[in-house]
Amino acid sequence: MNVLVVGSGGREHALVWKLKQSARIERLVCAPGNPGIATLAETAPIAAGDTRGLLEFARVNKMGLTVIGPEQPLAAGIADEFQKAGLRLFGPSRRAAEIEWSKSFAKEFMRRHGIPSAAFRIFGARQKADAVAYLATCPLPVVLKAAGLAAGKGVIVCATADEAQQALAHLTDNAAFGSAGETIVVEEFLEGEEASVFAICDGYQFITLAPAQDHKRALDGDQGMNTGGMGAYAPAPVVSPSVMAQIKKNILEPAIRGMESEGRLYRGCLYAGLMLTPAGPRVIEFNCRFGDPETQVVLPLYEGDLLELLVAACDGMVGRIEQPSPPAGSAVCVVMASEGYPEAYETGKTIEGLGLLTDETIVFHAGTRRQPDGSLVTAGGRVLGVTAVRGEGPIAATIDAAYAAVDKITFDGMHFRRDIARRALNATAG
Numbered sequence: 241m242n243v244l245v246v247g248s249g250g251r252e253h254a255l256v257w258k259l260k261q262s263a264r265i266e267r268l269v270c271a272p273g274n275p276g277i278a279t280l281a282e283t284a285p286i287a288a289g290d291t292r293g294l295l296e297f298a299r300v301n302k303m304g305l306t307v308i309g310p311e312q313p314l315a316a317g318i319a320d321e322f323q324k325a326g327l328r329l330f331g332p333s334r335r336a337a338e339i340e341w342s343k344s345f346a347k348e349f350m351r352r353h354g355i356p357s358a359a360f361r362i363f364g365a366r367q368k369a370d371a372v373a374y375l376a377t378c379p380l381p382v383v384l385k386a387a388g389l390a391a392g393k394g395v396i397v398c399a400t401a402d403e404a405q406q407a408l409a410h411l412t413d414n415a416a417f418g419s420a421g422e423t424i425v426v427e428e429f430l431e432g433e434e435a436s437v438f439a440i441c442d443g444y445q446f447i448t449l450a451p452a453q454d455h456k457r458a459l460d461g462d463q464g465m466n467t468g469g470m471g472a473y474a475p476a477p478v479v480s481p482s483v484m485a486q487i488k489k490n491i492l493e494p495a496i497r498g499m500e501s502e503g504r505l506y507r508g509c510l511y512a513g514l515m516l517t518p519a520g521p522r523v524i525e526f527n528c529r530f531g532d533p534e535t536q537v538v539l540p541l542y543e544g545d546l547l548e549l550l551v552a553a554c555d556g557m558v559g560r561i562e563q564p565s566p567p568a569g570s571a572v573c574v575v576m577a578s579e580g581y582p583e584a585y586e587t588g589k590t591i592e593g594l595g596l597l598t599d600e601t602i603v604f605h606a607g608t609r610r611q612p613d614g615s616l617v618t619a620g621g622r623v624l625g626v627t628a629v630r631g632e633g634p635i636a637a638t639i640d641a642a643y644a645a646v647d648k649i650t651f652d653g654m655h656f657r658r659d660i661a662r663r664a665l666n667a668t669a670g
């Protein structure tokens with residue numbers, strides 16, 4: 241089968257890396273891809289947002305499957321266009337993807353279907369005065385969110401009423417978030433550990449992949465600004481088999497059934513971002529795609545054939561795929577970022593040391609560029625996802641392997657966290 245992967249980050253590098261291991265792959269192409277992906281697959285210079293171009297490429301080149309990495313093309317309806325053209329695509333329709341692109345839809349959907357989440361109120365563009373009045377009186381801390389897509393930057397946790405008013409002004413400032421900030425969701429602050437669970441859905445049935453934990457803050461000890469994710473590990477020991485059973489029964493099953501009953505059949509990866517509270521798992525957010533950088537640790541632990549799984553999801557056949565058992569080993573991904581990320585940063589810094597790595601590590605490229613002279617330079621905020629995978633043994637050894645690799649890599653201004661996956665150690669130590 242010919243397969244097209246759409247996107248250009250670490251998540252797409254991990255998708256390509258895993259798909260390449262499938263026996264049924266004939267041609268593997270990534271659009272637009274990146275220099276790391278180019279070592280494994282063909283790349284085609286078509287932007288992820290160019291639905292027409294991607295459709296034409298998939299048609300002419302007889303792609304048996306197209307896999308969408310990022311949320312924007314799904315929110316723009318690429319799955320609907322492929323379906324009209326009779327082409328197989330992994331990812332939900334625009335209406336099903338609304339579970340990510342509209343936080344107000346997602347919150348009301350969860351309320352309708354009894355899916356546990358944070359208590360909330362929604363304020364539309366004309367209700368700013370109501371929001372101001374509500375924030376003066378609401379329980380603290382409180383969480384404010386831009387309702388639209390905001391690349392992980394539209395969420396502010398506020399400890400005081402003053403902070404909440406400032407956050408409201410910031411989110412509704414058109415210059416910062418455009419239409420994403422027109423509607424604001426004000427939420428109860430949830431306490432607990434976070435976890436990410438990916439359900440691969442065919443509209444009716446699903447399997448889950450290994451639970452992961454992301455590290456969203458820029459600095460060690462979960463300090464600093466929210467980012468796209470500074471590292472991840474899997475499996476997350478906080479998601480014990482009994483917690484996973486609750487997540488399936490109380491969250492994933494009602495979500496899939498709810499989407500079906502509302503005429504929004506969910507085909508694709510349903511990403512549940514969860515808070516494991518003392519009262520049980522609650523949804524922080526749903527995403528309509530694989531997470532980044534969680535994919536970089538979840539896919540290497542999947543023992544099945546990813547191509548077979550994704551095709552089964554597209555064809556309504558997930559029931560034929562075996563639910564994977566909890567992995568014996570572990571994977572740890574440390575993101576190496578540019579100085580200044582998630583705010584302004586410079587690019588074009590030469591990356592060195594990638595030749596020195598061992599078989600236990602995979603370096604997923606997130607923001608890199610190949611220069612005409614063959615050298616590799618930085619080209620984004622998140623630059624590399626240095627990932628160690630071990631098939632057995634304690635996660636401590638996987639953490640050591642990831643950092644041993646990180647310590648061989650250098651570029652000017654590199655920044656990374658030193659505490660990725662440390663929570664897993666605390667969990668195993670009891």
Ligand code: AMP
Pocket residue numbers: 358383392395397427428429430431434456466513524525
């Ligand atoms: P989101 O983009 O909705 O995943 O939010 C980004 C991050 O903000 C989450 O990973 C959490 O760390 C935090 N967050 C979001 N909503 C809440 C909430 N209701 N309570 C506590 N923390 C939250």
Ligand code: GLY
Pocket residue numbers: 392454468469527530531532533534
């Ligand atoms: N790792 C967070 C996300 O992909 O949204």
